[in-house]
Amino acid sequence: VKYVYFFGADKTEGGGQLRNLLGGKGANLAEMTAIGLPVPAGFTLTTELCTEFYRNDRRYPDGVREEVAENLRSLEMAMDKRFGDPANPLLLSVRSGSRVSMPGMMDTVLNLGLNDTTVQGLIDQSNDARFAYDSYRRFIQMYANVVLGMDGEVLEHILENMKETRGVDLDTELTADDLKQLVTLFKTKVKDTLGHDFPDDPEEQLWGAINAVFGSWMNPRAVTYRKLNSIPADWGTAVNVQAMVFGNMGNDCATGVAFTRNPSTGENYFFGEFLLNAQGEDVVAGIRTPQPIDKGSSDGQLPSLEEVMPECYQQLLDIRDLLEKHYRDMQDIEFTIENHKLYMLQTRGGKRTASAAVKIAVDMEKEGLIDKKEAVLRVAPEQLDQLLHPSLDPNACKEIIATGLPASPGAASGEIVFSAEDAENAAKLGLKVILVRIETSPEDIHGMNAAQGILTARGGMTSHAAVVARGMGKCCVAGCGSIKVDYKAQQFTTASGDVFKKGDVITLDGSTGEVMKGSVDTVQPSLTGDFGKLMEWVDQYRRLRVRTNADTPNDAAVARDFGAEGIGLCRTEHMFFEGDRIMAVREMILSEDVEGRKQALAKILPMQKGDFLGLFREMKGLPVTIRLLDPPLHEFLPHTDKELEELADVMKVPAKTLKHKVEYLHEFNPMLGHRGCRLGVTYPEIYDMQVQAIMEAACELIAEEGYEIVPEIMIPLVGHVAELKLLRARAIRTADEVISRYAAEVKYLIGTMIELPRAALTADEIACEAEFFSFGTNDLTQTTFGLSRDDAGKFLPSYVQREILPNDPFVTLDQDGVGQLVRIGCEKGRKSRPDIKLGICGEHGGDPSSVIFCHNAGLNYVSCSPYRVPIARLAAAHAAL
Ligand code: ADP
Ligand code: MG
Ligand code: MG
Numbered sequence: 001v002k003y004v005y006f007f008g009a010d011k012t013e014g015g016g017q018l019r020n021l022l023g024g025k026g027a028n029l030a031e032m033t034a035i036g037l038p039v040p041a042g043f044t045l046t047t048e049l050c051t052e053f054y055r056n057d058r059r060y061p062d063g064v065r066e067e068v069a070e071n072l073r074s075l076e077m078a079m080d081k082r083f084g085d086p087a088n089p090l091l092l093s094v095r096s097g098s099r100v101s102m103p104g105m106m107d108t109v110l111n112l113g114l115n116d117t118t119v120q121g122l123i124d125q126s127n128d129a130r131f132a133y134d135s136y137r138r139f140i141q142m143y144a145n146v147v148l149g150m151d152g153e154v155l156e157h158i159l160e161n162m163k164e165t166r167g168v169d170l171d172t173e174l175t176a177d178d179l180k181q182l183v184t185l186f187k188t189k190v191k192d193t194l195g196h197d198f199p200d201d202p203e204e205q206l207w208g209a210i211n212a213v214f215g216s217w218m219n220p221r222a223v224t225y226r227k228l229n230s231i232p233a234d235w236g237t238a239v240n241v242q243a244m245v246f247g248n249m250g251n252d253c254a255t256g257v258a259f260t261r262n263p264s265t266g267e268n269y270f271f272g273e274f275l276l277n278a279q280g281e282d283v284v285a286g287i288r289t290p291q292p293i294d295k296g297s298s299d300g301q302l303p304s305l306e307e308v309m310p311e312c313y314q315q316l317l318d319i320r321d322l323l324e325k326h327y328r329d330m331q332d333i334e335f336t337i338e339n340h341k342l343y344m345l346q347t348r349g350g351k352r353t354a355s356a357a358v359k360i361a362v363d364m365e366k367e368g369l370i371d372k373k374e375a376v377l378r379v380a381p382e383q384l385d386q387l388l389h390p391s392l393d394p395n396a397c398k399e400i401i402a403t404g405l406p407a408s409p410g411a412a413s414g415e416i417v418f419s420a421e422d423a424e425n426a427a428k429l430g431l432k433v434i435l436v437r438i439e440t441s442p443e444d445i446h447g448m449n450a451a452q453g454i455l456t457a458r459g460g461m462t463s464h465a466a467v468v469a470r471g472m473g474k475c476c477v478a479g480c481g482s483i484k485v486d487y488k489a490q491q492f493t494t495a496s497g498d499v500f501k502k503g504d505v506i507t508l509d510g511s512t513g514e515v516m517k518g519s520v521d522t523v524q525p526s527l528t529g530d531f532g533k534l535m536e537w538v539d540q541y542r543r544l545r546v547r548t549n550a551d552t553p554n555d556a557a558v559a560r561d562f563g564a565e566g567i568g569l570c571r572t573e574h575m576f577f578e579g580d581r582i583m584a585v586r587e588m589i590l591s592e593d594v595e596g597r598k599q600a601l602a603k604i605l606p607m608q609k610g611d612f613l614g615l616f617r618e619m620k621g622l623p624v625t626i627r628l629l630d631p632p633l634h635e636f637l638p639h640t641d642k643e644l645e646e647l648a649d650v651m652k653v654p655a656k657t658l659k660h661k662v663e664y665l666h667e668f669n670p671m672l673g674h675r676g677c678r679l680g681v682t683y684p685e686i687y688d689m690q691v692q693a694i695m696e697a698a699c700e701l702i703a704e705e706g707y708e709i710v711p712e713i714m715i716p717l718v719g720h721v722a723e724l725k726l727l728r729a730r731a732i733r734t735a736d737e738v739i740s741r742y743a744a745e746v747k748y749l750i751g752t753m754i755e756l757p758r759a760a761l762t763a764d765e766i767a768c769e770a771e772f773f774s775f776g777t778n779d780l781t782q783t784t785f786g787l788s789r790d791d792a793g794k795f796l797p798s799y800v801q802r803e804i805l806p807n808d809p810f811v812t813l814d815q816d817g818v819g820q821l822v823r824i825g826c827e828k829g830r831k832s833r834p835d836i837k838l839g840i841c842g843e844h845g846g847d848p849s850s851v852i853f854c855h856n857a858g859l860n861y862v863s864c865s866p867y868r869v870p871i872a873r874l875a876a877a878h879a880a881l
Helices: 016-034 047-055 064-079 118-126 129-147 152-166 176-194 202-216 220-228 310-327 354-366 372-377 381-388 420-428 442-450 464-472 529-541 553-561 572-576 581-590 594-619 641-651 655-665 677-682 684-705 721-742 757-761 763-767 777-785 796-801 818-832 848-857 866-880
Strands: 004-007 042-045 092-098 109-112 237-243 254-259 271-276 331-338 341-349 400-403 405-408 411-417 433-437 453-456 475-478 484-486 491-493 499-501 505-509 514-517 545-549 567-571 624-627 711-715 749-754 772-775 837-840 861-864
Touching (some): 004 064, 016 042, 016 047, 016 237, 047 202, 064 202, 118 129, 254 310, 310 331, 354 529, 372 529, 372 866, 381 848, 411 453, 420 433, 433 442, 442 464, 453 464, 475 505, 529 866, 545 553, 545 866, 553 866, 567 572, 567 594, 581 641, 594 624, 594 684, 721 749, 749 818, 757 763, 757 777, 757 818, 763 818, 777 818, 818 837, 818 848
Parallel strands (some): 411 433, 433 453, 453 475, 711 749, 772 837, 837 861
Antiparallel strands (some): 004 042, 092 237, 405 475, 411 505, 484 491, 505 514
């Protein structure tokens, strides 16, 4: 087996297609080399080697050392330098890189191969002792932290002290002697801390770094990130060993990062930052304020690369074009300039916000880089969620306390916390928080995930906080330098001297960078423009229809704006709680006899009819499925003595009698109790009233408006065909009576929910009595797992965390179990009634992977909450493409 792949001008063994084997970084380094871009040569140890390494108890297979040595020789030839050579040393960078980019999973070690001998060679070669010792001290810092596992703060502290004693602010102001002295101080500290010398042997350094990269695959940060992003542990990481180029050799050198388009808004201009005389992570870590690449995007404070190094800028601009044409996607690149010579160090598909994703997809179609299908596939359904939520009301009054960089758009309000732990704990209590940090690091990911928004005092648009927040779709304001964060006092101070403490509420606007006092009003998003265009394409490709779950005309209107093509579930019980209707409902439930119930129902009838009129009107002839009363009656019972007494008054019965009745209606396991069609069987007058209200509303509207309305009457919780047979006959009688009374011509359908395993298993029988099925996957999940949704909160999260279950089955459909029942239900239903309409109305109707399942199972439609309608539409298109 080949475990090492070389890349260099004369020989490149890998390429973009080997992403799984070489990791994203390695594959792209090879690809860039192959298309002629200036990439320092190097070689990649494969992800397969990582997997072997763990399979063999952290040992390498035979022959790997020889393979690495051979590639190192090729590299020495390519660079005309020798690793460990006292006169002409080759220095290396050792970089991790898995299949998908994992920000901050593993830190890179730069300048590897330096020791007290080789540093002399570097001085002689470069004629620059300051540069050589700067590289050396950086190497020790990185190696001690990443490979030897020392706390990074320890050496950083020594560096800070040195700057203080020399009276300088920036490390670029330290002299060669200062840096040389630092090297000695660092080495002593390493020995004191770890009890052994810093390794001088380049060979030992190299293998130490390789081991550390492979080892980092299992470190807790990486494990957390993988879990959050569902990345399998057996993918492994690759290791890239590459010749160093130097951005820290003086002011004709630089290092930078850039996106080929703006990753926040998607605008088509070169978006990036660089630092002169700097190396590696300096830009991202925010040790100095970076300068813009493009003159156009400069605020005029600091000169752009375009102005400082016009030739390099032009070359970079050409590379930007070439990369976008080659990869047909927006790229995130890293580069270094050594003595005016440009080197490319990385390219990858750039992370972007939802609105940027939409704009870039639509623009690239226009530019001819991709076709419409590709454009649709470029936007992840889940990501749309970001676009569908409110942003700050431009007319709201707001008190701006500071302004930072608009690092990741959206609006968020919450209480201030200063640590990831506090953010996580507060979120567990259901509190909304804003995580405020001087800067964030990969250790903070769990806290960023828990917070509504992130505010940092330091760091640019490409800082850790900005990149991670954009990936998460979280609002972030970064580099807000005017606030002084004091972790100890748990507070920050604004430029005007106002103090904000932990627990105070602030609002962030990630689109403008503004930080505001208190919580600020928001407005609904606009769904036109690029978004509208993309959704047009989406609708061309999908087969699955998308309906919404809506109980009120208002919900229905929102959903129609989002593109809903009907109502898949109207829960009539919600109407029973409206205003003071509950009194009449309680009267009905607690009546002694049929007559009493009918009297109470007569009060409810006109209100229900009004509800249905509103819904039908809003849906203008689109299909509307109305579910007859479903929940156990006890949910409607009076809770307090006061409510009970009021009711007794209205009903003119003693409170005591009512109390008995309430106690009698109490159920031990109401979800499996007297609910759904069982109510229809024992209290038929309830369903009679509802069917009457539905049909009267339909008849009146048809006469009035002239469009067709075909109400779909849905009977819940059927387990046996006999229940449905009985209730259907009765509903038909009622409906036909209304129709003939109005002398109208109205069609209607009667169908059922499939939400009990027995119903799915006998769907062929049930279909004889049902013109449509709607899979109620919330209850079906409950009844298949024997898992109470209302009680699962106590143990289900730990099931997911310990990977006993892959997902929360109430969020993502359990395709193997519950999904099997859905498939059986579809198959058997269609067998008895080939034209039966099939839909799903559980929460799963808006979950992208479940939508794809529904497409494959051959359902006609999914129904989901209004805000998830566009997500379901896009997922349905992905399923069809
Ligand atoms: P990450 O995966 O965190 O982006 P990288 O492996 O890209 O880590 O390394 C981080 C930075 O280190 C790069 O952006 C670049 O500035 C610097 N770097 C990496 N390899 C080299 C190299 N061969 N020469 C000079 N700088 C390098
Ligand atoms: Mg890094
Ligand atoms: Mg990188």
